[in-house]
Amino acid sequence: MKKAAEATLSRGYTHFRFEQASTASGSRFVGMSSNTFGSANATVMGSTAYGTYSGTTISTPMYAPTADIGVTVIMFHANEPGAQGAFDAAEVLKKGGRV
Numbered sequence: 471m472k473k474a475a476e477a478t479l480s481r482g483y484t485h486f487r488f489e490q491a492s493t494a495s496g497s498r499f500v501g502m503s504s505n506t507f508g509s510a511n512a513t514v515m516g517s518t519a520y521g522t523y524s525g526t527t528i529s530t531p532m533y534a535p536t537a538d539i540g541v542t543v544i545m546f547h548a549n550e551p552g553a554q555g556a557f558d559a560a561e562v563l564k565k566g567g568r569v
Contacts, residue, residue, distance in 0.1 A: 471557070471562050471567045471568065472562065472563065472566070472567025474486050474488070474541075474543045474557075474559075474562075475557070475559040475560075475562040475563045475567065476559075476563065477543060477545075478543070478545045478559040479559045479560065479563070481545060482547075483545035483546055483547055483559070484546070484547055484548040484553065484558065484559055484560070485545070485546040485547075485548060485550075485552075485553035485556040485557060485558055485559060486543050486544060486545045486546065486556055486557050486559055487543075487544050487546075487552070487555075487556040487557060488541045488542065488543060488544075489541070489542045489544055490540075490541065490542040491539075491540070491541045491542075492539070492540045492541070493537070493538065493539050493540075494537070494538045495535065495536065495537045495538075496535075496536050497533040497534060497535055497536060498533060498534055498536050499531060499532075499533055500532050500533060500534045501531075501532050502529045502530065502531055502532065503529070503530045503532055504527055504528065504529040504530075505527070505528050506525055506526070506527040506528075507525065507526060508523055508524050508525025508526060509523070509524055509525075510522065510523045510524075544556075
């Protein structure tokens with residue numbers, strides 16, 4: 471509301487209304503969480519050590535939610551018919567962007 475009111479006044483209009491609102495949500499890949507575990511064995515023969523290691527890594531992808539919001543702001547001058555019933559930009563800003 472606040473951004474729409476500011477844009478309306480900065481362009482020389484006094485009133486505005488919203489049309490064609492759309493929303494979408496989804497997710498975005500943000501990284502991996504990995505855990506590695508395993509076991510090791512060592513055998514000593516004389517002055518030499520022989521060893522084996524067996525390990526497994528499990529990785530889990532991590533996603534963050536996303537949201538997109540779009541709206542068309544239609545602007546009017548106070549004396550235009552479309553201004554009737556529309557938001558008064560100055561009044562919206564006076565209330566801190568709340569209606």
